[in-house]
Amino acid sequence: MTDNASPMLRPISQIAAALGIESRHVMPYGEHVAKIDIAALRPGAGNGRLVLVSSITPTPLGEGKTVTTIGLSQGLNHIGQRAIACIRQPSLGPVFGVKGGAAGGGAAQVLPMERLNLHLxxxxxxxxxxxxxAAAALDARLFHEQRLGDKFSEHTGMARLDIDPGRVVWKRVVDHNDRALREIEIGVGGGSNGVTRHDGFEITAASELMAILALTNDLADMRQRIGRIILAYSLQGHAITAEDLEVAGAMTVLMRDAIHPNLMQTSENTPVLIHAGPFANIAHGNSSVLADRMALQMADYVVTEAGFGSDMGMEKFFSIKYRQAGIAPSCIVLVATLRSLKANSGKFNMKPGQSLPDEVRHANLPLLAEGCANLGWHIANARRYGLPVVVAINRFPEDSAEELSYVREFALSRGAFGVEVSDAFACGGKGTSRLAECVVAACRETGEVTLLYPDTLPLAEKIQQLVRQGYGAECAELSVQAQETLDDLERRGFGHLPLCMAKTPLSISADSALKNVPHGFVIPVSALEVCAGAGFIRVYAGNIVTMPGLSTQPAYRHIDIDSAGNIRGLS
Amino acid sequence: MTDNASPMLRPISQIAAALGIESRHVMPYGEHVAKIDIAALRPGAGNGRLVLVSSITPTPLGEGKTVTTIGLSQGLNHIGQRAIACIRQPSLGPVFGVKGGAAGGGAAQVLPMERLNLHLxxxxxxxxxxxxxAAAALDARLFHEQRLGDKFSEHTGMARLDIDPGRVVWKRVVDHNDRALREIEIGVGGGSNGVTRHDGFEITAASELMAILALTNDLADMRQRIGRIILAYSLQGHAITAEDLEVAGAMTVLMRDAIHPNLMQTSENTPVLIHAGPFANIAHGNSSVLADRMALQMADYVVTEAGFGSDMGMEKFFSIKYRQAGIAPSCIVLVATLRSLKANSGKFNMKPGQSLPDEVRHANLPLLAEGCANLGWHIANARRYGLPVVVAINRFPEDSAEELSYVREFALSRGAFGVEVSDAFACGGKGTSRLAECVVAACRETGEVTLLYPDTLPLAEKIQQLVRQGYGAECAELSVQAQETLDDLERRGFGHLPLCMAKTPLSISADSALKNVPHGFVIPVSALEVCAGAGFIRVYAGNIVTMPGLSTQPAYRHIDIDSAGNIRGLS
Incomplete structure (x- = not known):
């Protein structure tokens, strides 16, 4: 049980006690991790202020959003504020795939990072x-109903569900990048092997249960949401829910410990709550409402991260998480780096793991100026929601003063409340104290959240409003199938739900080849899917894979452990 | 985090301290569960005596082997001995399928049983x-090698593995009864979805990694064993290992916490180590060597359970676990109930969940006498290994004195060292104190383990010796494919390994319809498979499913949770 924990880590029970959490609400998982019982929550929102960290359009270089989130929480501590960071749990897919973990880095990381990045x-x-x-239960029911035919009810005492094998919408999940499971045939081989049908796996981050965990208020609410999940449709066209299959109770039982947020600490002992892990492309991209609520009751400032750029996780924060939970941020922080701004110029076709073009690595003001358009777009996008926007430039050693100054002037001219350099990686909280001061000042500004669309707007109009105001698109074009599903969902009474757009994060548009600030583009909508338990409608923009694949240079090749339990290659 | 924990449970830290475990080796997971670092192990075997609990041929009625194992450990405590029970972790498959959990029951159970039965x-x-x-990595490599063709090595800097898509032997796993995943087609849909091939899922209990966890000595040994796992064969016929795929390090990293045994307690505060969970039909059916070693260093008596009847888990204990780890039991306990003896007569075709025939429920000496032949066989089978055998009759309220007396005389006449009634369910340790005394006396007998076959015997002869001496079969008949694999395994140098027979537990033969003590039967061997990391060769006798299915009356339907977190329907 060796963790590469830095010696200055405190026992997690001390971190919890300092937050005022009663020891009966602290369930330790080893010395440095604990679950905090949601019974510790009091009614009401708490007095803390929420700071939402988003970014420019992400590039293969990485913008350092988690480092900045962790570093900013440390910086707020450094200037005398009580601060907590709320982040998502890393998925094993990226950890063993290409990106590595999500613990932050340098002097601004969650420790022990092995605990965060592995099973937590x-x-x-x-x-x-x-x-x-639920998937096993559904296919077993399908099999037994088909096998027993007319005698099913007599034999079992249960009414038939008449599951349509062609309309099972609940895929299976695994927390890996496993491309070979994207599309599969199951129930092959006849006999008792079940009913043959087309199926597929998604990565667990895409599961509606992940969204439910991130959006739920309490155990009873989670139980009800799980009951509402639509697993399939019957031959008669009725929705078949987890409640109908009598599996919702057992599913909730399996998640009864998962509902409690996980407490860890940063390299500077700042408390961090880690809870839920939806990606922001295929899911709603934010850590849990319960963790936010808990943190807001225990701290002055809560720094939380929304996945990918402001068009992705931040939009979904407002459209979905804020809409359901009513907790508004007081300020938006947009993270950028000089090199990712240059990369956003769109002049390079960069891939993860490849060496950087010289123009990106070295000072190049014209290139930077070009890429700054992307920053400008994200500032405007964030401001649209009605809140002050602070730009955090995550500094790299080679960054020139001239370039930093250019970005500062540019961002202020586009309406940023403030722009500060973050030295979180190199200096931790000390390196973000100016950013922290700026955030505190921004949080004093009063702002009221403006949503992109009202609940009452018909789904078709919600989609148009989202793609126009949220991405600057000309319009959305729905496939025939998407249009049919949309009409069906309206008829079934799901028209009031918000949207969760599944699109590429690598462009503001739905086409990853369109860099910087694309104009005049159309968002192709290929399919819609209701998540009745999570309370949103997934809208698929183009060919969105909900199961990543491993590349030719996967991270797992370099991960190993010695006989003393020390892990290498994990980051 | 509500557990239905009885109020007399002690904090797990106290249980650990009473065992002399230093607190730095105790990693708490909540108040009542802890991992014990294997760093707490000292060299050598310890002074404790190991008691191996097995049973007659299991019936749908359940024999109460876990209740007896837990109860006996409590009974040993009750008579003043320091005792620890070592059991396997329950699989979610049975918990949500039909059988329920594996915590014991009544006054002899592991608490909180929700923690044991769910994720632990x-x-x-x-x-x-x-x-x-490993599966995702293998299919990704297959895909990239096929996609890049001759340019693979140039592009990636890695040598080709030339995986034969028709000879991938590493299936995927999930810890559920999911019949629809037994046989599947993966990589469907073309494009970047991978290479289409036939595949399947097994339940996690059948994973070679589960066997490795149960058989390993330490972290370095586990790392090496994982490296030796054969995942597939190349087009040239070479074995492709996890080491070859460069994924063994990452796999071990994922299992670095799993290597530490889990400590809980019984309803009478007797310590219980729970570690690994291989089934005894499709795997080797015993909890871990590490847990046994740890317990033997901390207690006078260690009671451990081997899965199913003595032909299954007990045989595998000797042939595999004892052979690898060198830890011998001092005594065998065979569990039986009057009704399961009657059921073993073979006169009834009973199924789980159906009501019992009157003859089985009520006193019926002729029927009992008939079924006792099965007990006689298992006594002889256990004695063959050279150790004293104690028969434990797990008492039910309706059991008559006359019938109990009959079984006692019968068992003694067949060479049992002793026969005692166990009232573990009703009375806990008090109800097993006579059984405990008997076990203590039996452990004073000196015995030397006799193995069924030596390492050096050729595989073909090992199989014949196992089925003849281990089951009383006429012989084994190998399919053409099995014979070819056998020859191939000998050529590849795996002939020295012991066997792990995958067969039905519901008969001593390989045909579940042959009840009681079958004679003159043949064991059909359909396939062989080497587990080079676990260190045994799987022999499939007939049509053995390594992925169970859900019935029409699955347990999950009755499992639910209330808003306070209380679980119902779990047992």
């Missing part, structure tokens, strides 16, 4: 288990 | 994750 307290595994139980 | 500390999830990482 098993929440994602619990989601996979609950998700796949 | 995530070991099984870790195994699933490590297993499926």
């Amino acid at each position: 307290t098993g929440d994602i595994h619990a989601i996979s288990a609950a998700h796949n139980l | 500390t995530g070991d099984i999830h870790a195994i699933s994750a490590a297993h499926n990482l």
